Each structure stands twice: as structure tokens, then as C-alpha cells.
Amino acid sequence: LTILEEGSKILREALERDELDLAIVNLHQTPPKLDTLAMTRNEFVVCLPLNHPLAARDAIEIAALKDEQFIMFKEDAYNRQAVVQACEAKGFTPKILLSSSQVETHKELVAKGLGISFLIDKIAAKSKQLAARPLTEPIYLEFGLAWKKDKYLSRAAQAFIDFVTDKRPTF
Numbered sequence: 001l002t003i004l005e006e007g008s009k010i011l012r013e014a015l016e017r018d019e020l021d022l023a024i025v026n027l028h029q030t031p032p033k034l035d036t037l038a039m040t041r042n043e044f045v046v047c048l049p050l051n052h053p054l055a056a057r058d059a060i061e062i063a064a065l066k067d068e069q070f071i072m073f074k075e076d077a078y079n080r081q082a083v084v085q086a087c088e089a090k091g092f093t094p095k096i097l098l099s100s101s102q103v104e105t106h107k108e109l110v111a112k113g114l115g116i117s118f119l120i121d122k123i124a125a126k127s128k129q130l131a132a133r134p135l136t137e138p139i140y141l142e143f144g145l146a147w148k149k150d151k152y153l154s155r156a157a158q159a160f161i162d163f164v165t166d167k168r169p170t171f
Contacts, residue, residue, distance in 0.1 A: 007101075009076050015148050021157045026078045027142045037164060038144040042120035044079065045132040047106065049113040055131035062135055063090040069097040069115035071106050082139045083118050 004011070008025035015023055016033055030036050046065065048055045054064060065087070072094070073080045080099070087094045097115045100106060106117040111129035120141055124132035145164050147153060153161070 007074075007076060008078065012146065015146060018148065018151065021151075021153060022145060022147050022160060024143060025146050027144045027146075028078050028082075030146060033149055034146045035149050036144045036146045037161065038142055039164060040144075041140055041142045042122055043134060044082065044118045044139040044141060045121045045124050045134050047110045047117045047119050047124050047127075048131045048133065049110060050129070050131050051113070052116075052131065055133065057133060059134045059136045061090075062086045062137065063092070065094070065116065066090070066092040068095065070094040071109050071115040071117040072096050072099050073106075074099050074101050077101070078141065079118060082141075086135075086137070086139060 004014070004020065004023075006014075008023075008028075011020065011023040011025050012031060012034065014020045016031060024039070025036075027036055027038060046054070046060050054060055070083075072083065084094060098109075103119060103123060106119060107124075107127050107130060109115060110117050111127070118139075119132070121132065121134070124130070145161060147157065147161070
């Protein structure tokens with residue numbers, strides 16, 4: 001196996017150009033040329049400084065964030081697109097302080113009180129330095145294995161698909 005760490009868009013394009021056999025990608029808007037196998041589904045949560053007034057809430061409405069500074073992923077990230085769309089649906093454009101593809105940067109800046117961010121629940125839950133709250137209208141992210149339809153798959157690639165199928169959690 002060769003591991004290539006890139007965003008889902010780049011990985012899907014590499015699959016379509018036959019540069020990769022398999023990739024783990026965000027399954028949102030998967031091109032029809034690819035077959036997929038869902039592996040995990042996670043919820044985005046709002047990450048706030050521990051002392052933020054909204055941190056006392058059990059869940060947060062996206063509209064309550066209109067005056068906040070957002071720390072977002074880069075423009076082509078699904079996380080960012082989904083959050084921006086949710087904000088725009090509530091009548092505002094988020095105030096983006098900065099963009100970073102590094103999760104640790106998001107967590108550190110939020111903990112220091114420089115803004116809010118959105119991370120998947122399992123990642124946010126590991127941090128004791130920030131408050132993670134669900135949205136009242138949840139946004140989900142689903143990851144899975146993808147490969148090009150009608151392309152010959154090596155025994156190793158097929159064995160990996162079989163392995164993932166056997167280990168895949170049920171939703």
C-alpha cells in the first residue's frame with residue numbers, strides 16, 4: 001500500500017484518472033464514475049472556548065453564530081461548504097477569520113478564544129480545552145472507500161474492500 005494524504009476532491013480526481021486504485025473519501029457528491037462503500041458517519045459540532053456564553057447551551061442554532069469569528073477549513077473542504085450553506089440559509093455570511101486544513105490549529109485558536117470552528121464530534125470530544133456542542137439542525141459527514149467503476153481491481157485492492165466490508169459498522 002502507498003498512502004497519499006489529500007483532500008477528498010483531489011483523491012476522487014486521482015481515482016478517475018486511474019492514478020489510484022482505492023481511496024477513503026468524503027462521500028458527499030461522489031462522481032457517478034466511482035463505486036463507494038460507506039464506512040463512518042459523523043456529526044459536525046460547534047467548537048467554542050470553554051468560557052463562551054453559548055458553551056452553556058445543550059445545542060446551538062446556526063443563527064446564534066452570526067456575530068462570531070469563524071475558523072474554517074480551506075475553500076474546497078466539504079466541512080466549510082456545508083457550514084457556509086447553513087449560515088446563508090439563515091440569512092448571514094460567516095465572518096471567516098482564517099482558513100486552515102490543520103485540525104490542531106482549529107482547536108488551539110478556539111481554545112485561545114480567537115474564534116469558533118466546526119469539527120466532527122469524535123475529534124472535538126477528545127479536546128478538554130474547548131466546548132463542543134451539536135447544532136440544532138445537524139450537519140453530517142460520511143466517509144467511505146471509493147474506487148473506479150468498471151476498473152480491474154487487483155487481489156490486494158479487492159482484499160482490502162473485503163476487509164473493510166467485514167469491519168464496517170452499521171448505522
